[in-house]
Amino acid sequence: MAEKLGLLAGRGDLPKRIIQQCLKEGRPFHIVAFNGQTEPKLVDSYPHTWVRLGAAGKTLSVLKEQGAKDIVMAGRIKRPSIAALRPDAWTLKFLAKTGAGAFGDDGLLSKLIDALEIEGFHVVGAHELLDDLLAPAGILGQTEPDDQAKRDIEKGFTIAHNLGDLDIGQAVVLQDGLVLAVEAIEGTDAMLSRCAELKREGLGGVLIKAKKPNQENRADLPTIGVRTIENAHRAGLRGIAVEANATIIVDLQGVTDKADELGLFLIGVEK
Amino acid sequence: MAEKLGLLAGRGDLPKRIIQQCLKEGRPFHIVAFNGQTEPKLVDSYPHTWVRLGAAGKTLSVLKEQGAKDIVMAGRIKRPSIAALRPDAWTLKFLAKTGAGAFGDDGLLSKLIDALEIEGFHVVGAHELLDDLLAPAGILGQTEPDDQAKRDIEKGFTIAHNLGDLDIGQAVVLQDGLVLAVEAIEGTDAMLSRCAELKREGLGGVLIKAKKPNQENRADLPTIGVRTIENAHRAGLRGIAVEANATIIVDLQGVTDKADELGLFLIGVEK
Structure with a gap:
């Protein structure tokens, strides 16, 4: 026991x-x-x-x-x-x-x-x-990222890992190559809440969450939930990319259902 | 002519x-x-x-x-x-x-x-x-940074230059070694406005502004003015460090007067 x-x-x-x-x-x-x-x-x-x-x-x-x-x-x-x-x-x-x-x-x-x-x-x-807590790799819902979003995801992970090296934060929002917002102490939800007025219409936008390279896995893995999907949608983003096998998704079914309902893509990327 | x-x-x-x-x-x-x-x-x-x-x-x-x-x-x-x-x-x-x-x-x-x-x-x-537009090096008002602030300034410039390399932004707020906020598209004033509730009491806090390493000097040098001093004070920060000879201070006399009045330090650091 x-x-x-x-x-x-x-x-x-x-x-x-x-x-x-x-x-x-x-x-x-x-x-x-x-x-x-x-x-x-x-x-x-x-x-x-x-x-x-x-x-x-x-x-x-x-x-x-x-x-x-x-x-x-x-x-x-x-x-x-x-x-x-x-x-x-x-x-x-x-x-x-x-x-x-x-x-x-x-x-x-x-x-x-x-x-x-x-x-x-x-x-x-x-x-x-908990067995099924970490984000799997691949597209996790029904929506797929377009080419622009794929470019933002790639650039976003590079930036997020650089920010992580500096022990700043785990998340960044990109829109068509431009960094709209960087997370420090305020947390992902607060960062997303300011993106709605920073973004340009019609150009998408992606939230990228990545583990800090030297992060303590037992205490503070990046985490998303249904609320993250809702807040990303409210901010006008097209989707979310997380680091596969290194991001906690507390309720994967609920999260993918919400992403599908709101038309956001959700992708786990192996890094 | x-x-x-x-x-x-x-x-x-x-x-x-x-x-x-x-x-x-x-x-x-x-x-x-x-x-x-x-x-x-x-x-x-x-x-x-x-x-x-x-x-x-x-x-x-x-x-x-x-x-x-x-x-x-x-x-x-x-x-x-x-x-x-x-x-x-x-x-x-x-x-x-x-x-x-x-x-x-x-x-x-x-x-x-x-x-x-x-x-x-x-x-x-x-x-x-304009002759006197760039921040000179040294302490520009009557208030001096303490040792904690000096450590934040040193770490802050390292972080700001890293952020600049990634073409993210020109400013960062540190408090006793911790990155409270990073500027992306929102601008310095918006970043400062969220620091008041992110900072801890009694631990100071410093705004650091630095030129991006590959920045176009003719279009977008970092800039501070009287309003920056007021907003930093409102956010509860102890002072501001800017990159000497690479930051525009539109009204140096007005800016140092305001910093002195509010008890903030203002320092130009050669990088």
Whole structure:
């Protein structure tokens, strides 16, 4: 029987999928829910403990008490203000040791996973727990990219990997060769929301999401969902290209259905 | 006596400065004003012709009729929709030849300047007409960057030059090592406006503006003005670093006065 799983739960559908998988396998689990982040209705019916995001020391002692050796981080976490973070002693020590803020998200998450493993935990990626979580390669719906979109996809991955090397972000929007928007801290949805007024009529536009080359796969793989399709459509884009086997699609059927309904292409590209 | 100058005028204070300089030198000039772009009060009292932005052929015939051999492009131009552009025959040919949209702003402007020179014009940069237009090196106001800001400035220029190599944009905002925002098509003011809610309290934040390494200096040097200082302050940033001798500051005295008033540092960095 698998080790008891500690689920550090953010927002969105991914934590729910992991809970369902544990229930299906009869695997024991304990949820760490974060104040102001995790949705209460997600955890209400299952074993859980509420903690502050800044209280990583508390989180670790909860997981130790519960005998959870494996840890998975799943779901979106809003970047907190320093004031809202109120780091506890363990967190302060961690931030001091790693040089808080000297990293992008990627650097900080890698260091956090290192620190958790030193504490004796085994950190796993959500995609190691759920079979069908990563985007497959190829055209994933009924709509195909045209030649212009294919050129944007190719150029977009080059740019996204360059941005990833700089630990800036995972997403970029291209329209007919021109970079309309680059994602940094604001996230994909906020980036898409400004594209509607930046784009030109009738020239398409593609969202490209790619893994950062040095990214920590167990914590922060690029993710899309039904909402991403809806937001890309609202921004007037023609489709979405993601890195195959390196992007989480939480509900592939729901996502391709939505893309088909809205006439957007969705493609997984092997890189 | 200097050649008659053709001034292709966008928004902002720069076209006005060039008009004043021509008047001071007694240099003849003719303004091409663009519908929906140029401010009418700028041109009302001087020789000018209104044209559509998409009517580059008309613009060239106006300049030829007027006997203007030197051309300067000055001021901001809003990126038009294709519908609003309604390209004339010359413009269509130009766009077809250069592969419209296959370039970023930088690529397109370089090609446009090449095309103008082939037509027999001599394109000059605004900074060649106005002595004190480029940012000098060093601390330009009374406030100095602290050590954290200096680290952000150094990292910011590395990132900005990488972004420039990709012909993405000229500006980036860093906060304590983290990239808060990257400028693409939206422009610096729009980028700054989203930083207020992305930044963390108490950790500063710096706007870095740099020339793209392959940039056409006669058309699109990075520019800051009093408004940039105000917007950076509104976003909660501590200061601004620009590339010395490669950034236009339209009103250096006004800009440093505003920076001093708001307690922001402003520094020109030689790269």
